[in-house]
Amino acid sequence: MKILVVKFGGTSVGNLERIENASKRVIQKLKEGYRVVVVSSAMSGETDRLINLAKQVDPMPPERELDMLISTGEQQAIALFAMTLQKLGVPSVSLCGWQVPVLTDDVHTKARVKRIVVQKLKNLLEEGYTPVVAGFQGVTESGEITTLGRGGSDLSAVALAYALGADCEIYTDVEGVFTADPRIVPNSKKIPVISYEEMLEMASLGAKVMQARSIEFAMKHRVRIHVRSSFSDSDGTWIVPEEEVMEKSVVRAITLDRNESRITVVRVPDRPGIAYSIFKALGDAHIVVDMIVQNVSHQGYTDMSFTVNRSETSKAEQIVKKVAQEIGAQEVVRDDRIAKVSVVGIGMRSSYGTAAKMFEVLYKNGINIMAISTSEIKISCLIEDKYGELALRELHSAFIEEGEEVKVVNES
């Protein structure tokens, strides 16, 4: 039995016409000989509508009840999806997370999948049914409804694919993963095959195609993912283990992230334990800090900068101001007008000169670098926001359009 898990996002099931369109894609897969398990998100807008209702009751609604409320969005979508499949002649049943069951821990609104029982799904597939499973939701061992947090439906699909030993197709509203955001870089190209590692870096760097946690899960369990558009027939992007990526570009893609802010603690007394005081306080508040820069000390004082996600800037600023006072720093300065531009590619591991070339491109365009961070397969530079699009286009031109990168062909 050749099984395929096929996941549709909110816009792909945004109205009844689109659900019918999605159903026809499922039928195409059935014709290709697959047994298909469908995973569906809520119809676009529904989850936000429900969260908004809850916030009218209580700005911080109790999370167990929030899960109870918002899980209805997917439940409605899967029922309509299964009805549509049946109308088109395909035997189908919808299943909530608790009916599969998709077992999770009990951390409401951001539960982790612990275990998926696949016997029921397998029986349904063997009986000729096409099950439609609610994404984003699960159930605890004690029967409480949970949701998996942002991007949870992708995670549901990848986890089900793993549990069923299947590949996973993610239908979304973009054509796949691109070498850069096509709205900014018209010359950007669709990437046919990309490694988990690269995709993971890109997700962390602001590419919105898939959430990092789904890719992490896929990487850990080696689930092959095909991300493609539900509005087009062309192939999208395969996300696969590194050894399956034949063409190892030094730079696979360029990303631009405008969702960070920089916070600078000015004139910090330079003595042991100061950095700890600041970042311990932020960690305790569950704030994720990205790039950290500490300048060389002058006369016993230094400046310390870091970036955080825009949504957490105010919270971080508040916390750091308090710490700054305690440690005798002069002031705390916040800057929202920053952007992070990055080059990503697994080929970077076995090549050199990429950083130098990146800095050269920025320098030649008069762009000042405010901070740098690197991993094995990416280099990120913090720059002024107003240069963001220019930097993205110029880096794309230099690294990808001009095709100067060293290509390592996998011979095995």
Next chain:
Amino acid sequence: MKILVVKFGGTSVGNLERIENASKRVIQKLKEGYRVVVVSSAMSGETDRLINLAKQVDPMPPERELDMLISTGEQQAIALFAMTLQKLGVPSVSLCGWQVPVLTDDVHTKARVKRIVVQKLKNLLEEGYTPVVAGFQGVTESGEITTLGRGGSDLSAVALAYALGADCEIYTDVEGVFTADPRIVPNSKKIPVISYEEMLEMASLGAKVMQARSIEFAMKHRVRIHVRSSFSDSDGTWIVPEEEVMEKSVVRAITLDRNESRITVVRVPDRPGIAYSIFKALGDAHIVVDMIVQNVSHQGYTDMSFTVNRSETSKAEQIVKKVAQEIGAQEVVRDDRIAKVSVVGIGMRSSYGTAAKMFEVLYKNGINIMAISTSEIKISCLIEDKYGELALRELHSAFIEEGEEVKVVNES
């Protein structure tokens, strides 16, 4: 532990403000010393919206999927209700039908409750929680979501009250049960206490306060019900076992039902088996026939009339036309302009003259009686629809306002 089941209908939870109002009623009951189990319908309009969506997919949507879809209405309402209670300081958890569980048979869209497991509810009550249970929905032994059909939330409440050994309060948008429809009879009065038998007759006769099946269940299991308005503080109507009704009016109430049609099979050959042919065919099609009248035979032919609910008239007409042809009847005539007026009261069992008085009132107002049917505790007359309101007012005046009825006071 003094437990009370409190049920709110769709208009009582129609928006967040009303849910807050309903929550305050729950808090009042908690202050009176009850442990409360809340049962909630979907917010008004939501179930219809979902059914409409399903019908856009398929005019006859598959019933399993329809249950999956429409059960989300109650799930949303209970989550918002539990959030509101928590905001007001009352520890609360919402529970879907499958979480209680409310176990049903597997007849989707009109399932019957088989068994309610109350241990979880009792534990929650003992721990100080106020559980909010989704009405209208249940689950089969094999984990399929079912719904209980029209009036299902009332049934959920009554069944839970039975299972918990509790009384049941039904909050709705009317003040209680009246001696006649107050929109037609301004002098009608709220009935403080009524027997199951009377209430059951009234429900069958078009009074819309509660569905017959909930009352049947309450009668069978002797659950005491208090029907009252969620928009008023005054007492409503208690529906209780007959022996608890102190004042046994001969006529408790007058009802008017304008939701029937009459079908007449004209010039039927009068021979054995003819009635069987007609009503067997209707029974096979699950059509409920109400009043049946067969005239005296003339020259081997007779006319046969019966009434059915307006929603099934066309279907019944079609079936009967086919049978009429087979048995050699002349034609089938349909009349939608009819009304059924009824007097109801348990005191009727031990008194006489009620029928004569009813016929007299109709006669004096120039109203012709087209058919009569009786039970131990009611008399119904079929009349022309245009006289419906007149008949209701005149009968109310004669039997209830003038207070002529024999009153039997229960001495025990």
